Amino acid sequence: MTETRIERHHYDVVVIGAGGAGLRAAIEARLAGKKTAIISKSLFGKAHTVMAEGGAAAAMGNVNSRDNWQVHFRDTMRGGKFLNNFRMAELHAKESPQRIWELETYGALFDRTKDGKISQRNFGGHEYPRLAHVGDRTGLELIRTLQQKIVSLQQEDKREFGDYEARIRVFSETTITELLLDNDRVAGAFGYYRESGEFILFEAPAVVLATGGVGRSYKVTSNSWEYTGDGHALALRAGATLINMEFLQFHPTGMVWPPSVKGILVTESVRGDGGVLKNSEGKRFMFDYVPDVFRKQYADNEAEADRWYKDPDNNRRPPELLPRDEVARAINSEVKAGRGTPAGGVFLDIASRLPAEEIRRRLPSMYHQFKELADVDITKEPMEVGPTCHYVMGGVEVDPDSGAAYGTVRGLFAAGEVSGGMHGSNRLGGNSLSDLLVFGKRAGGHAASYADQLTARPAVSVAAVEAAVETALAPLQRDTGESPYTLQQDLQAVMGDLVGIIRREGELVDALARLAELRERVAKVSAAGGRRYNPGWHLALDLRNMLVVSECTAKAALERQESRGGHTREDHPAMDPKWRRVNLVCSLDGDTVRLTHKPLPKMRPELISLFDRAELAKYLTDEELAEFDALTEGER
Amino acid sequence: MGTDNTQATGKPGTKRPFRIWRGDENGGELRDYTVEVNEGEVVLDVIHRLQATDAPDLACRWNCKAGKCGSCSMEINGKPRLSCMTRMSTFEEGETVTVTPLRTFPVIRDLVTDVSFNYEKARETPAFAPPADVAPGDYRMQQVDVERSQEFRKCIECFLCQNVCHVIRDHEENKQAFSGPRFFIRAAELDMHPLDAKTDRKEYAQSEMGLGFCNITKCCTEVCPEHIKITDNGIIPMKERVVDRRYDPLVWLGSKIFRRGQVPQTSVTSGHSGGAVTAPAAHGGVHSHAGGSHDTAAERQAQQGVNWHREVPHPTAPAVDVNGKLPLTELTFDRAAAPSPFGDDVTFPLPPEHLNFAHPQQDEPKH
Structure with missing residues (x-):
């Protein structure tokens, strides 16, 4: 040193x-x-x-003036x-319009509305057009x-x-x-x-x-x-x-083939404009995956689903437009059942649904992206898509x-x-x-x-600096360890296969054992070459971080025995109000990841009153609901 | 559990020959590799496979692998390209793919070059000047007005245009006074910004950024992966409007004598500079991008200042194809390397009398 x-x-x-x-x-x-x-x-x-x-997203209300924080x-x-964290969501909703307007004073040029304001577009989950965009x-x-x-x-x-x-x-x-x-x-x-x-x-x-x-x-x-x-x-x-x-959010439709575009997102608008998901048998499978809570809003037959694009008021939505997590799970199930494409995805077909001209007009950047990056013509052939970590x-x-x-x-x-x-x-x-x-x-x-x-x-x-130097140089000084690229591939395999979009207790336990094994191997990683712009060395140093964070994810996924948002447990498929009150907190104790439960901060009365009781009932425990009732009682 | 990261799908991979430049600022060599290439891959995929197998320390920049960040610029068979957007299917089976670093910038290692030149130029370009009397949230602009600037804001800063620009590609000495196409469109973008409060963008581009060096060979436009019309929509309008706004009486007189488009491109700050004189280019001339006329007497005269009555030698135009484009695209060019931007018949260093541009500051007193 x-x-x-x-x-x-x-x-x-x-x-x-x-x-x-x-x-x-x-x-x-x-x-x-x-x-x-x-x-x-x-x-x-x-x-x-x-x-x-x-x-x-910022509630500027430029397109629909009813929008507010x-x-x-x-x-x-x-x-x-x-x-x-309700306070973060509150600050975010309140302050994002100012933050966007501020960007204009830095020189940003957003797309405009007719009256010259920042234009805002619709997006999944947002009640009003809210996304400032270019x-x-x-x-x-x-x-x-x-x-x-x-x-x-x-x-x-x-x-x-x-x-x-x-x-x-x-x-x-x-x-x-x-x-x-x-x-x-x-x-x-x-x-x-x-x-x-x-x-x-x-x-x-x-x-x-x-x-x-x-x-x-x-x-x-x-x-x-x-x-x-x-x-x-x-x-x-x-x-x-x-x-x-x-x-973790998995976007349901990332490209899985060809390799040049693997992981790249296919925007939701492809489905919004008529694209449908088919398995290797050519079946439009999403109809089999509409959960009960969504039956009222989503069509159960192709004829009605197809009518929706023209007449959304009198027909139910096509099931391809279910929330991201539902679609991702459905694709995952089809692939696991052996009805996937060779590259491990399903087909997203817009080519047979719209005239080529129309596709190019509605989805210009998608068309160009796949034409240029992969030589895939989405007006002629279906895309191969699957969930991608996002x-x-x-x-x-x-x-x-x-x-x-x-x-x-x-x-x-x-x-x-x-x-x-x-x-x-x-x-x-x-x-x-x-x-x-x-x-x-x-x-x-x-x-x-x-x-x-x-x-x-x-x-x-x-002493701390000396230790940091030693840690950083170690992979270069060893020549007995494995290649960082091999280790990264193995880590990706463990996380992708065992801590992926659908999780099971047994697999998560297995994943933790494999991560422990990998930890030993990563500790002995060696990188060939010198210190100047050496990507192998850089990866060797990054691996340590990837590993500890992966351990946190696997541990927390094993602990949380429910399915909610970006965490789906096949063995605990429902959302559980008791788990909503819990944050899983990871910390490091020496080298090991320690997991503790911590109660979620309680929403302030004026914020929780923004919601309907019927909606809250889906998420809150009875105890919390009673509290809410007492609160609204007091208001009346 | 999956066993392999590189799934065998479709056709099995084939072994393909690659030559990759390995080395650093002290020199290097083209090294041969044989790499597996699978259907549907791009050059960057192959480089990644090399890193994971034969060459773990092969240096190369990349980020998004989707043509959006502009990190993986390199020269592939001599053509400046984004490696994430160069499909292997564009090469013949068995064709050797040669990958070299960007030539205009100093090599750091292997395919990584020192592009700090561009960041220095970015820093020298005056920033957006917000209008003093408009509060945040009160900005009002029409879509049609922002669209012109938006085209330039598509720029992903891959610096391929900077790399291919002949003013600096083999002319280190021009780098100080020349900002390059990337920053000309930055200036154009601000110039066309409906609310920018600074009014001298064009004049500044001419006097401080070296806009006059550009003789519109359109190489930058050819290589732009975002298809920004750098020359037609950015540089040329800037040049034209610099002329439009000329207030110098001598230049005003000149503008009466010359037809539009023939007016000398001189710097605003030095009204009598012997600038490059653009005249309608004769189409289909000798292929020489620099446009040196090889008429030494006339060139010498041109160097000495503006002679309003002299017929200035026309710069020779590049050999363009029927579409009016340079034969620089990979499909149309006849050999496996980029052409010398100065013409293949020109040797370096170019004698000064063969240069037909003048330094924008050449007439300013030396400090």
Whole structure:
């Protein structure tokens, strides 16, 4: 360890992650006058946020003036099956319009309504048209706008201090491997430049995690390589806690074939515009999977379903338009029953349903995407689709107002996909982009004020840095271990097959045993080559994070004996009001994941009164309902 | 439980020859690999398989693998491409696929280049200036007005246009004064933004970003994976309107003498600069993108300042096909490498008298 060169930096706030949440947090910290660093695992502006297509949900009421934050709040709680942290859902619904309007002052150009306001589109689960959008590239617009706002702040600093990087600097292609603590306080972060393999140490009293999700632990995923759960794992190791880790959103229709587009989403509008799901026997199977609670709204025969597209008022909806989790489960069952395609999916057929011209007109980007990426002509042949891992609802347990992590650590904040609670057991489409902005701003602002009120800076200990260096270099110094690529494939197989969309007790127990085995193997992983831009080494270091987060997911999935949103237990198929009152909290005890039960915070009276009793009855325990009745009694 | 990550579906994979550049700033070589290729794969899939098998430390950037992030830019058989959008089915069976890093930027390792040039230029481009008297939430714009800027905001910053632009591709020395197509469309986007409060975007692009260097060979448009009409909708309107807005009396006089489109492209800040003079290009000329006329006397004269009465040599136009496009697309070009943007007959370094553009700041006093 004697010869290791480490570049040192001092900042007030270090933001790990340069997607929507990270950039918004950094902007806020810098606006509060703090010296801010942004750590980006890839190049600046490439973050996974660019993949978001649909839009950003905000109750601006531009298209339907009846929309307001209360309606948005209700939709969000419903979508999350009432497991959401109500305070986060409330803040999100209240503040997202301002966050969107603010983007316009940074230069964003959303699609417009006729009267020149921001246009809003319909989306699953949202009562009114609510998603601000730019065609189907809203995520790109968001990231580019924030990126350009940061540049404009740098230009201000250049004018004032003569240096672009005087108060805000982007460290691109830099990975953080360890958070450093001074007792229970965050003191800094340690990592490496991907380009050179050189180490870098940030001394900073406040760290904001905005690292996104965990999808890379799954075989079929719409997530990029960066999604290795770094923030989740860093938080755990620093003494913070994770909640809701059993809840993963699988999008029902990701491409499974050809390999060039595996995991890529086929938008819900394909089904909305007439696309139907068929198994390998050519049967339109969704009619067999309409749950009893939905029978009233969904057609039970093809003739009625087909009439719905033209006359939705007098016919019931086609079953292809059931909620995401229902469709995903149905596809999964067909494949498990041996009626899937060779690549393990089912057919999504729009080609035989609409004239080619019409398909190209209604779904231009889908048509072009598959034509260009895969040479699949969706006007001529059916697509092969299956559930793809899309989003993790779970994440760092945070204080709803400030984004400060719970647990034993202080000075750690989290925002965006890496934080938990906001979306409960299931996220609504469009709520993610607004989540990034609302809680990114909050986390950045509170990190700045936390740094302000400290009397003394926490100190980084030399021993901790030496340990971090040793851990980081270990895979390069071993040549006896396995390849990180093999280990990742094995991890993906365990998670995809045993902790996937449908879960069973036996499989989850098996998964935990296999993960324990993998842990031994990952501890001995070796990476060939040197330190300069060596993807094998990078993956070897990421594996450790993927593994511990996977353990949290598997443990929590085994513990929660019910099915709710993004967690489906075949052996406990129903939703159980008792489980709604429980958050499963993961923490790290030495090396092992510890799981505890924690009661969900209780909704404030004026918020719970926004719901009908009939609706609440589906979710609440009798005890809670009695309380609700007493409350409404008092109002009358 | 699944046994294999690479499911055998459809036809079994075939072994295909690949040549990949391996090395760093100290030099490197094209190394041969034989890799399994399955039906429906793209070049990036094959690179990933190589990483998982023969070359675990092969460096390559990628993120979304869906043509949306612009990370995996490289040169495939000499053509600048996104590797996630280059299907293996576009190559002949048995054809060697050669993959090299972007040529315009310094190599870091293997297929990864140092693209910081682009981020520096981004930082130098003045940001959106919000209108002072419009509160957040009160912005009103018509769809038809935002659409022009939205086209440019589709840019995924893959930097293929920067890579292919001949002004900097083999001319390190031009990098300082030239921002490149990516940032010309950024300037155009802000210029066309209905509410941007800064009014001198075009003039700035001309005087500070080196817009005048561009002689519209459209290579950038050819390689754009988002199909943004960089030249037609971005650069050319910027150039035209720089001319429109000219207030300098000398230039005003010039605009009376020359027909539109023939007016010298000079920098706003130096009214008498000996800029590149664009004249209607003779179609089907010698293939030489730089447009050097090889008439040294005329070129020398052109360097010395604007001579309003002189017939300036026409820049030679690139050899375009019947559709008016360069033979740069993979299907139409006749050899397995990108053409030299200066024409295959030109040797480097180019003698200064053969250059037909002038540095936008050449007439400013040296500090």
